[in-house]
Amino acid sequence: MKTSDIRSRTARLALLAAVIAGGLALPAQSQSQEAAGSLAELKQKAPKVFIDCERCDQAYIRTEIPFVNYVRDRKEADVHVLITTQGTGSGGTEYTMAFIGQGPYEGVSNTLIYASNKTNTQDEVRRGYVAVLKMGLLPYTARTPIRDLISVSFREKVKPTDVVDKWKFWVFSFSLGGEMDKESQQTSQNYQIRAAANKITPEVKIRLGMEGEFEEDKFDYEDEKITSNRESGSFRGLFAKSLGEHWSVGLLLEMDSSTYRNLRFKVQPAPVIEYDLFPYSESTRRQLRFLYGIGYQYVRYRNETIYDKTKENLLAQALSVVLEIEEPWGSLSASLEGSHYFHNLRYNRVEFDSELSFRIFKGLSLNVDAGFERIRDQLALEKGDRTLEEILLRRKELATDYNLSFDVNLSFTFGSIYSNVVNPRFGSLGSL
Helix, strand or coil, rough: CCCCHHHHHHHHHHCCCCCCCCHHHHHHHHHHHHHHHHHHHHHHCEEEEEEEEEHHHHHHHHHCCCCCCEEHHHCCEEEEEEEEEECCCCCCCCEEEEEEEEEHHHCCCEEECCCEECCCCHHHHHHHHHHHHHHHHHHCCCHHHHHCCCCCCCCCCCCCCCCCCCCCCCEEEEEEEEEEEEEEEEEEEEEEEEEEEEEECCCEEEEEEEEEEEEEEEEECCCEEEEEEEEEEEEEEEEEEEEECCCEEEEEEEEEEEECCCEEEEEEEEEEEEECCCCHHHHHCEEEEEEEEEEEEEEEECCCCCCCEEEEEEEEEEEEEEEEECCCCEEEEEEEEEEEECCCCCCCEEEEEEEEEEECCCCCCEEEEEEEEECCCCCEECCCCCCCHHHHCCCCCCCCCCEEEEEEEEECCCCCCCCCCCCCCCCCCCCC
């Protein structure tokens, strides 16, 4: 057979094979496109979800739960998931997830709880709350066609048993740390030590904690070496007993030592009582607590005070009101406290602190932090003038009548309401 005939036959066979392959591939490609189109239609009808959580890994949630549509504004959502957190007795975190149905899901609401342990890694914690989040979203996805692509597995049910804890619910922690920053003409070093022991049950709350800190700065200035130190130490103890859903009683014990505040040693035991207008079981969503305490103080000063004292025995009382609210529109935290010494009512202090995060309308949010203190009780102020070094490096407390702080932030976001896609490339690219 001639070479030209072989080439011609080979070409015809190749063309025939291509036609056959194309005929086989076209239906598969068509099926693939049809499936992709069907999936896109199903996803389009899936519930729109707004995750309202400051301490959650949003990218991980979107990756692990792809069967809903995530939106950036709660008013665009079919489901508003409000996640609040609070510490547990074991040192972990309790995530309370309030599922709030909106629009076509109005009235479909539920609350689920996930609690992590202190020993859990960040990955274990996020896998835990995402598993609970999936279950909470099922009642909403079950009402849409995308339910056909979701399967539910069942693990063997564990029989409830009484908890046997060899530690009697006590949790202990200890930390030791340091930091050093050195340049050719200055050196700064800081060391801290902290220890804590906590026991929390539904009836009893015990918190014990101590910390110490040492800070030193050295400067070379015009052939002169300047060294400045600051030391502080403190102990805080609380024993609280529940008296039902609204009342609690307890005992506070505080001890302090500080070069900045001119305290060699200060100890203050104080019985306290608290009333919460709302039940404690609703504490993750709302609190209005009234706290009163009266305490004895024994104080020894490092140096003589402006009142010519080196030690004192004092009696003081304090009353505070704390409001905390977590709602779909945002959150509000405010506290007002007043205190005074009995031997002279002119020695008093009033403190107000507030934090507001408010979603004004779609895409526009307002965040305000404000605080004010009227100060009339600086009994520990050291007598004498302050050096320039002590003022600039904040080594000694200065006399003042007030302390005011204010921070406001207004943010506006617009564009696509959806936020399903996760792309980790290049990270956040610095501060851009």
